[in-house]
Amino acid sequence: METRRVVLRFPKQLIDQPITSQLVKNFDLEFNIMRADITEESEGLLVLGLTGKRASLEKGLAWAREQGVHVQPLSKDVVRIERKCTHCGACINVCPTTALTIDLETREVGYNSNRCIACELCVPACPYGAMHIAF
Amino acid sequence: MPKTYAEINERIRTGKVVVVTAEEMIDIVEEEGVKKAAERVDVVTTGTFGPMCSTGAVLNIGHTTPRMKISKAWLNGVPAYGGLAAVDLYIGATEAREDDPLNTPHPGEFRYGGGHVIEGLIAGEDVRLTAQAYGTDCYPRKKLDTWINLKDLNQAYLCNPRNCYQNYGVAVNVNTERDIYTYMGVVKKDLGSASYCSAGQLSPLLNDPYYRTVGIGTRIFLAGTQGMVFWEGTQHCPTTPRGENGVPKGGAGTLAVVGDLKRMSDRFFRGVSFLGYGCSSAVGIGIPIPILDEDMARYTAVKDSEIFAPITDYSYNYGHNEGKPLGLVSYAELKTGSIKVKGRDIPTNPLSSYKKAQEIATLLKDWIASGNFTLQEPIQMLPQADSGLKFKSLRERPVNGGAM
Ligand code: SF4
Ligand code: SF4
Numbered sequence: 012m013e014t015r016r017v018v019l020r021f022p023k024q025l026i027d028q029p030i031t032s033q034l035v036k037n038f039d040l041e042f043n044i045m046r047a048d049i050t051e052e053s054e055g056l057l058v059l060g061l062t063g064k065r066a067s068l069e070k071g072l073a074w075a076r077e078q079g080v081h082v083q084p085l086s087k088d089v090v091r092i093e094r095k096c097t098h099c100g101a102c103i104n105v106c107p108t109t110a111l112t113i114d115l116e117t118r119e120v121g122y123n124s125n126r127c128i129a130c131e132l133c134v135p136a137c138p139y140g141a142m143h144i145a146f
Numbered sequence: 147m148p149k150t151y152a153e154i155n156e157r158i159r160t161g162k163v164v165v166v167t168a169e170e171m172i173d174i175v176e177e178e179g180v181k182k183a184a185e186r187v188d189v190v191t192t193g194t195f196g197p198m199c200s201t202g203a204v205l206n207i208g209h210t211t212p213r214m215k216i217s218k219a220w221l222n223g224v225p226a227y228g229g230l231a232a233v234d235l236y237i238g239a240t241e242a243r244e245d246d247p248l249n250t251p252h253p254g255e256f257r258y259g260g261g262h263v264i265e266g267l268i269a270g271e272d273v274r275l276t277a278q279a280y281g282t283d284c285y286p287r288k289k290l291d292t293w294i295n296l297k298d299l300n301q302a303y304l305c306n307p308r309n310c311y312q313n314y315g316v317a318v319n320v321n322t323e324r325d326i327y328t329y330m331g332v333v334k335k336d337l338g339s340a341s342y343c344s345a346g347q348l349s350p351l352l353n354d355p356y357y358r359t360v361g362i363g364t365r366i367f368l369a370g371t372q373g374m375v376f377w378e379g380t381q382h383c384p385t386t387p388r389g390e391n392g393v394p395k396g397g398a399g400t401l402a403v404v405g406d407l408k409r410m411s412d413r414f415f416r417g418v419s420f421l422g423y424g425c426s427s428a429v430g431i432g433i434p435i436p437i438l439d440e441d442m443a444r445y446t447a448v449k450d451s452e453i454f455a456p457i458t459d460y461s462y463n464y465g466h467n468e469g470k471p472l473g474l475v476s477y478a479e480l481k482t483g484s485i486k487v488k489g490r491d492i493p494t495n496p497l498s499s500y501k502k503a504q505e506i507a508t509l510l511k512d513w514i515a516s517g518n519f520t521l522q523e524p525i526q527m528l529p530q531a532d533s534g535l536k537f538k539s540l541r542e543r544p545v546n547g548g549a550m
Contacts, residue, residue: 100497139416
């Protein structure tokens, strides 16, 4: 048995589908929800710890991908190196959880690590190398 | 009563100058009117900080022993141009490190390039220089591998052929299948995001739309020190259609700028990497605009709601030089975080740092108020709106009927 932490992103057309329960039933997996959210674009977001046999995990996740779910491993902590951040805002549109937001008054970009699900999308998207993965 | 540069500089020297930022000027003109504002305010400071390609540095490394006429050179693995003279090098911001896989696989990450080399030099880091030469009687040496440091170089100056674009387009992606990776950052598929890149109301050339005070010789804030405009920038296009307030509705004027690298600060010069696109640099520029007359007071009071940018599809139209913009949008709308395109609400994301632009305009204001920065009247004007100068695409004349 092993556990994998994964970020599942559901496009609009999938948010009312019973994908997670099918993962449990058809692939003999257990899950622990770490975070769940429907974003403003009405895309679903689910951060799960999935436990099961390695082969079942792989089959299950491959099946979820086939259904159109975007699957990403959740592995490391993401930090912002403050001295490198220019508060440009280039990162905000890639962040699926509004962990990165721009203050419309001060034009400062805030980073709320509590909302971060470590999907790592902002890391290559920040032109200044300010978002960093801490090992 | 119009003012002259000499009068304004005299006020700077005697500590009497009234200098405000372009943001503050908006309120002053709103409260006091153009006429009073023109009488009272002497200088308006502007600022911008964002990715600016067409940036590079000239470095004279000093002669080696024995002497060497460098023909090929690399700085931390990034190719530098050695075809200027024996030991003069030019390093360009968009040059990628030679071992970079570039866009294979796509989208490539481009973590290090010429802009990062320049940032490292400014930050005082040692940079590894490797060089080759073919050897001559007067320059016998053929190989070099050494550390260099900015403080030991003879001359080191930024020399940027095109910075400070007057206005710019807004990038969207109409392709429904895939996100695109551009110099405007990641632009999400199916009109999923809109990228823009200008400080709007704080941006230098939007506060002097007809280049009445910004020309060759104008002293500016460049990456933390005093620099200068040395020519019109490449792709300078003063004939872009303008609104009634004179502000161009898209990319128009540009500046070629120069300044001493040794005096710059890495707070205002940064190497940047765009996923799937490549490397470049972000440059901080601030320009003081003298309020010579009421027109200049009016121009410098321009605000975000009066500056419009064209929305362009970067998934096809931009790359293929085709199609028309999908509409115009004001910076006030862009800054709300969402704009309407084809009836849909699209989240916007900026590339230019407004916070840094404010910092630059304020710093420049402090320099002027404390008497450390005087204004330089242009020694030659830039090509103007009536010059007929247009931005031309290449008219290809294929050789051998285009057979490759
Ligand atoms: S893209 Fe990078 S530099 Fe810009 S606001 Fe985000 S973290 Fe900061
Ligand atoms: S890793 Fe970056 S993009 Fe992903 S949730 Fe955290 S802050 Fe947002």
